[in-house]
Amino acid sequence: MAEKRRRKTSNTIMWVILGLLILALGGFGIGGFGSSLSTVASVGDREITVQEYANALQFEINRLQQDTGQRLTLQQMQLFGLDRNVMERLLAAAALESEADRIGISVGDQAVAERIRENPAFSGVGGGFDREGYRFALQSAGLNESGYEEDIRDEAARELLQGAVAGGVEVPAAYVDAIARWIAESRDVTLATVTVQDLPGGDLAPTDADLTAFYDADPTRFETPELRAITYVWMTPDSVVDNIQIDEDQLRQLYEDRAADYRQPQRVLAERLAFADMQSATDALAAIESGTTTFDALVEERGLTLEDVDQGELSRDGLDPVIADALFALEQPGLAGPVETPLGPAIYRVNAVLDATEVPLEDVRDDLVAEAGIDAARRRIDAAREDIDDLLAGGATLEEVADQTDMELGNIRWDPAAGEEQGGFGIVAYDEFRSAARAAQAGDFPELGTLSDGGLFSLRLDEVIAPIVPPLDEIRGQVEAAWRSESLRSRLFERAGELSENPVQDIMGQPETLTGIVRDATLEGAPDGLIDRIFEAAPGDIFAFEGDDQRAFVVRVDAVTEADLSTGDGAQLRQAIETQTGTELTGDLFESYGRSVQGMAGFTVNSQAVEAVQSQLGGG
Numbered sequence: 001m002a003e004k005r006r007r008k009t010s011n012t013i014m015w016v017i018l019g020l021l022i023l024a025l026g027g028f029g030i031g032g033f034g035s036s037l038s039t040v041a042s043v044g045d046r047e048i049t050v051q052e053y054a055n056a057l058q059f060e061i062n063r064l065q066q067d068t069g070q071r072l073t074l075q076q077m078q079l080f081g082l083d084r085n086v087m088e089r090l091l092a093a094a095a096l097e098s099e100a101d102r103i104g105i106s107v108g109d110q111a112v113a114e115r116i117r118e119n120p121a122f123s124g125v126g127g128g129f130d131r132e133g134y135r136f137a138l139q140s141a142g143l144n145e146s147g148y149e150e151d152i153r154d155e156a157a158r159e160l161l162q163g164a165v166a167g168g169v170e171v172p173a174a175y176v177d178a179i180a181r182w183i184a185e186s187r188d189v190t191l192a193t194v195t196v197q198d199l200p201g202g203d204l205a206p207t208d209a210d211l212t213a214f215y216d217a218d219p220t221r222f223e224t225p226e227l228r229a230i231t232y233v234w235m236t237p238d239s240v241v242d243n244i245q246i247d248e249d250q251l252r253q254l255y256e257d258r259a260a261d262y263r264q265p266q267r268v269l270a271e272r273l274a275f276a277d278m279q280s281a282t283d284a285l286a287a288i289e290s291g292t293t294t295f296d297a298l299v300e301e302r303g304l305t306l307e308d309v310d311q312g313e314l315s316r317d318g319l320d321p322v323i324a325d326a327l328f329a330l331e332q333p334g335l336a337g338p339v340e341t342p343l344g345p346a347i348y349r350v351n352a353v354l355d356a357t358e359v360p361l362e363d364v365r366d367d368l369v370a371e372a373g374i375d376a377a378r379r380r381i382d383a384a385r386e387d388i389d390d391l392l393a394g395g396a397t398l399e400e401v402a403d404q405t406d407m408e409l410g411n412i413r414w415d416p417a418a419g420e421e422q423g424g425f426g427i428v429a430y431d432e433f434r435s436a437a438r439a440a441q442a443g444d445f446p447e448l449g450t451l452s453d454g455g456l457f458s459l460r461l462d463e464v465i466a467p468i469v470p471p472l473d474e475i476r477g478q479v480e481a482a483w484r485s486e487s488l489r490s491r492l493f494e495r496a497g498e499l500s501e502n503p504v505q506d507i508m509g510q511p512e513t514l515t516g517i518v519r520d521a522t523l524e525g526a527p528d529g530l531i532d533r534i535f536e537a538a539p540g541d542i543f544a545f546e547g548d549d550q551r552a553f554v555v556r557v558d559a560v561t562e563a564d565l566s567t568g569d570g571a572q573l574r575q576a577i578e579t580q581t582g583t584e585l586t587g588d589l590f591e592s593y594g595r596s597v598q599g600m601a602g603f604t605v606n607s608q609a610v611e612a613v614q615s616q617l618g619g620g
Contacts, residue, residue: 040609041091044098044601048090054613056086083614087605092591095598100157102601107156115152169589171581177565179581180574184563186518187534192511192554194496196488206483212472214483219469222478225415229463230437233398233407234427235384236455237377240406244380246372254368255361262359265316268327269352270336271309273298274343281338281345288335288347295335295349313354323348378454385456389448398446398460407456413465433457485549492552496544499554516561526553 040053060082065071077083100106116122122134138148196203206214215222255262273295275281287293299309316324326336327348336348361368384405391401402409414428416438427433430451440461449457472479514523521531527547537543537557545553565574 038609039606040613041087041094041603041605043091043094043598043603045101046094046098048094050609050613053087053090053610054616056090057083057613060086078614087610091598091603091605092594095594095601095603097154097157098601099597100154100160105157105160107153107160111156112149112152115156116149169582169586171578171585176574176578176581179577180565180570181563183519183577184565184570184573185535186516186561186563187557188513188515188559188561189517189534190511190513190556190558191523192499193509194492194499194552194554195509195550196492198499198509199488199491199495203484203488206480206487211476211479211483214486215472215479221482222475223467223469225417226467227413227415227465228437228440228461229411229413229465230440230459231398231409231411231462232427232433232457232459233402233405233409234433234451234455234457235381235405235407236451236453237374237381238453239408239455240377240380241370241373243406244373244376246369246376250372251365251368252361254372255364258368262364264354264357266328266356267313267315267354268330268350269354270311270314270327271295271299271306271349271351272311272341272343272346273302273304273309273349274341274346275338276344278338278340278345281347285335285338285347295347311348381454381456385448388456388458392446392448392458398458401458407458411462427457430457433459437461488549489546489552492549493544493546496546496552496554500542500544513558525551530555 039047039049041048057077061072061077064077064082072082116134117129121137122129135145138145273284275284284293284298288295288298296306299306314327316328319327320341323339323341326339327350330336330350330353333350333352336350338345338347340346388401388405388407391404396404399409401407410427412426412428414437416434432449432451436449436457436459440459442461442464444461446458446460449459451457517523517531517534519531519535523530527545530545530553533543533545534555534557537555539557539560542554542556545555547553563570563573565571
């Protein structure tokens with residue numbers, strides 16, 4: 001067995017470090033811990049260094065940021081247990097390498113060298129191994145060549161051990177066949193939809209006794225939500241803008257400030273193909289004009305696309321005068337040049353000539369007036385902010401604020417549970433108001449808040465109105481609607497049951513034949529659970545299925561088609577299940593083996609070092 005010595009955990013962690021380098025995620029420097037905190041854990045004779053643990057944690061944070069678009073703090077990682085997962089992976093890798101040492105598994109220098117040369121991270125411009133690039137990458141990651149190459153050797157040994165443990169895993173064919181047949185089985189059904197037209201008497205109206213019994217059976221279904229009675233004042237740019245006058249000089253100045261939007265010089269849509277010298281460009285133009293080739297063909301011969309040569313819209317501004325003269329000499333699409341360009345002699349293909357345009361002030365007057373008015377309204381609101389704040393700070397009520405300012409007074413009974421559904425109009429449409437209204441407490445001092453459009457608001461919670469069950473007479477219409485819905489649902493299902501027992505009876509709608517239904521199918525308009533019920537039934541079964549207050553269903557299972565797993569989609573499905581199951585079995589087996597090895601080798605975790613690393617990463 002190789003001489004025992006302090007080793008890093010594995011090449012997996014080295015890939016983590018190189019991943020940080022290659023993706024420009026940055027390294028993580030650990031310092032100031034002292035020699036007593038040089039390692040965070042050990043398994044057998046293998047040690048996990050502080051730097052390795054820090055790099056692995058940082059890599060996990062960055063990986064999650066790339067996957068989710070949000071950067072998780074280490075505190076959030078700890079909440080989800082991700083920091084423990086990182087430590088478990090490091091311990092598992094160290095345990096396997098310790099076991100490889102114990103039983104004498106290793107690889108030679110040639111195998112190590114081949115792995116390094118095949119690593120694309122160390123490839124040069126020409127694609128082969130770059131010795132200097134290799135040295136630079138390791139130095140940038142804070143590694144030395146001998147240590148890294150030893151890690152490569154450890155990783156190779158670990159893979160040999162993994163192969164020996166997991167290589168004998170076989171997936172039972174009977175298990176794979178059973179799962180594949182279950183998934184791929186399909187059914188043909190006849191589906192009849194039972195509607196109100198199929199009900200004797202149609203849609204029945206309830207009697208007073210019906211409504212009273214329905215209401216008394218469960219009054220809580222009609223309970224009102226808890227409401228918040230709120231008084232508020234608010235002011236928005238839209239509420240102020242009607243009192244603002246925009247003078248003509250101000251309007252003309254705004255128009256001139258936007259001149260680039262309203263005035264466009266003459267432009268051309270052009271493509272440019274450059275050549276090595278003027279003679280080549282001249283010959284190419286002659287060939288195009290003679291019809292022996294085309295501009296598109298020349299572009300393709302260069303290995304380019306039309307996107308590569310597209311120049312977009314060009315005006316005289318910013319163009320070399322010689323190029324501009326050549327392009328704008330054309331009155332219609334065509335070829336221009338050859339002319340000298342920064343890339344060499346070039347031919348231009350002009351695809352369109354766009355005349356100069358100007359949108360007069362009168363055509364955009366209304367838009368500019370609205371824009372200028374809103375801007376002025378926001379400035380007026382900002383100017384009023386301090387006075388309104390002073391009034392509130394001085395103890396003025398919201399009613400007094402409304403009397404003394406441009407703010408409007410309002411009252412609302414608001415259901416916090418309704419959220420944005422109730423917020424399609426008025427002040428409740430603003431997230432800022434809803435958040436403040438939800439957080440308000442009785443007796444709170446009204447504070448001035450800002451709305452998303454630049455408006456201002458303040459509110460007062462007057463009362464929390466507890467839920468109640470209104471008397472029947474007050475909500476008779478609501479009770480009747482609920483009775484009708486429940487009655488229709490029940491009657492439709494009952495009628496579907498009768499038809500399933502006596503399928504010779506006709507229904508108004510034409511039954512629909514559906515073939516090849518699989519377990520993950522979606523039937524438009526069908527309720528949840530119908531597909532499951534179809535696959536629970538046997539061929540020839542007829543059953544009723546409840547829908548809503550519009551329809552119920554009668555279903556007959558006409559045929560069951562077993563999957564052919566020998567060819568086509570069935571064979572591909574079987575192969576996929578076998579591969580996935582094999583991967584899962586291998587993972588479970590190897591995890592169990594790793595835990596066993598880790599337990600036999602013994603491991604320790606230096607909690608002080610772990611906390612120190614997490615503290616520097618922002619978790620402490």
